[in-house]
Amino acid sequence: MQVWLTSVFSLLAAIVGGWIAGRYAVHAQKHAAKEQRQSDLEAERRAVNGTLQAIKPELEVFDTELVGELKRKFGDWDMQKPNHAQQDQRAPFNIPPVTQNYFIVYDLNAGMLGRITNTELTKKIVTTYARAKSLMDAVNYYAPRYQERDRLSRGSGPKPGQAQGMDQGLRKWANETIRERLEAVENAL
Numbered sequence: 002m003q004v005w006l007t008s009v010f011s012l013l014a015a016i017v018g019g020w021i022a023g024r025y026a027v028h029a030q031k032h033a034a035k036e037q038r039q040s041d042l043e044a045e046r047r048a049v050n051g052t053l054q055a056i057k058p059e060l061e062v063f064d065t066e067l068v069g070e071l072k073r074k075f076g077d078w079d080m081q082k083p084n085h086a087q088q089d090q091r092a093p094f095n096i097p098p099v100t101q102n103y104f105i106v107y108d109l110n111a112g113m114l115g116r117i118t119n120t121e122l123t124k125k126i127v128t129t130y131a132r133a134k135s136l137m138d139a140v141n142y143y144a145p146r147y148q149e150r151d152r153l154s155r156g157s158g159p160k161p162g163q164a165q166g167m168d169q170g171l172r173k174w175a176n177e178t179i180r181e182r183l184e185a186v187e188n189a190l
Contacts, residue, residue, distance in 0.1 A: 045116060052113045055106040056126060063103040063133060064190050071096070071140075071183050078175075093171035095151070096179070098144035099137040104130060129189040136182040143174050 074094055081091045102108070107130050117123045150167040 049113055049116050052106070052110045053117070055110070059104065059106045060129065060133075060190060066101075067099065067103065067137070068183065068186055068190070071136075071179070072187075075180060075183070089172060089176075091172065093147055093150065093168055093175060095147055096140055096143055096175070098141045103137075104133070125189070129186070132182065132186045132189045136179070136186050139174075139179045139182050143171065143179060146174075147171055
């Protein structure tokens with residue numbers, strides 16, 4: 002009888018011990034999963050903050066180099082404008098094409114923008130970059146046309162007089178399209 006009683010107690014102890022160990026294991030797994038989620042969220046938060054911190058200097062460089070240079074060129078060009086109501090006869094001015102990628106941080110981290118919890122901030126960032134890229138597109142449309150006009154004005158090509166025929170379109174593109182987009186970027190920055 003004692004062997005039988007010992008076996009029953011051993012069996013009960015094994016069942017209770019297994020049950021306690023199982024509950025502890027489930028609790029430990031839940032705790033580990035919770036800690037992993039917290040760790041993942043913290044890593045994502047650091048990545049988002051790092052991206053935001055990198056966006057600011059990227060836009061500052063763009064503002065200084067491209068926007069600042071265009072503002073200077075427009076300021077010089079505006080000094081040439083006659084004060085009377087005569088038709089604008091200023092020669093178009095040289096704006097070199099934009100060949101530098103000013104937006105490495107944005108391009109490499111565009112997917113991170115969806116993880117920013119402040120939707121207004123996300124909208125401002127996307128709007129600013131869209132306006133900046135639109136300005137660059139306007140400059141890159143203008144630049145080769147100006148270069149062609151410059152080449153023709155130096156007497157290269159079959160009809161050097163064609164250069165003056167291009168002036169009005171170039172003036173209009175610079176004065177309206179590039180200037181409008183420049184102002185939009187300045188406001189967004």
